[in-house]
Amino acid sequence: MQHNLSFAMILIGAVVMLFNLVKARELNILTPFIPARCRTEIIRSLRLHRRLMFFFLLGYCVVAGLFFFDLPFVGELLVGLVFLFGAIFVLLGLHIQTRMLLEIKNTLHGLLPICSSCKKIRNGDGDPRDPDSWSTVEKFISAKTSADFTHSICPDCLKKLYPDLYQ
8 A cells, every 4th residue: 555655646746747847937938037147047047957857757757667666675765866856956946046036126127207307216105305215326226236337428428528528
């Protein structure tokens, strides 16, 4: 009875892993929203994650076959390997999810209330009449993302502000 129960649980695990393998493809939908600076690393991690899922699916099938053909010693050894790689799999999956969510969080989206004159941005639900509710574009973006700023002058402004330096 215990042998049949183990065999059934292994087969259910294989079905769940197959379902996960199919569902993991949906993570690719999010990759365009990840900033380019780390997109390659995350895509590489997603591919590794899918390979590990395939490894698990294969491992479940092999272990189920070993239990079916009553080779418990080899099956127990492979179960140990599956558990070891399972811990690595969960760690990698958590790393990928955390990294993707942080990068998507750091991507600005939606409407930004911006002053049409000075280009300051109103913070959140701040009162439009309160001067403390407004901050510079640089300050706002630096607070919401991991972006840093460096300043320069575009050719139009250089011509307008420093006509003697414009060439």
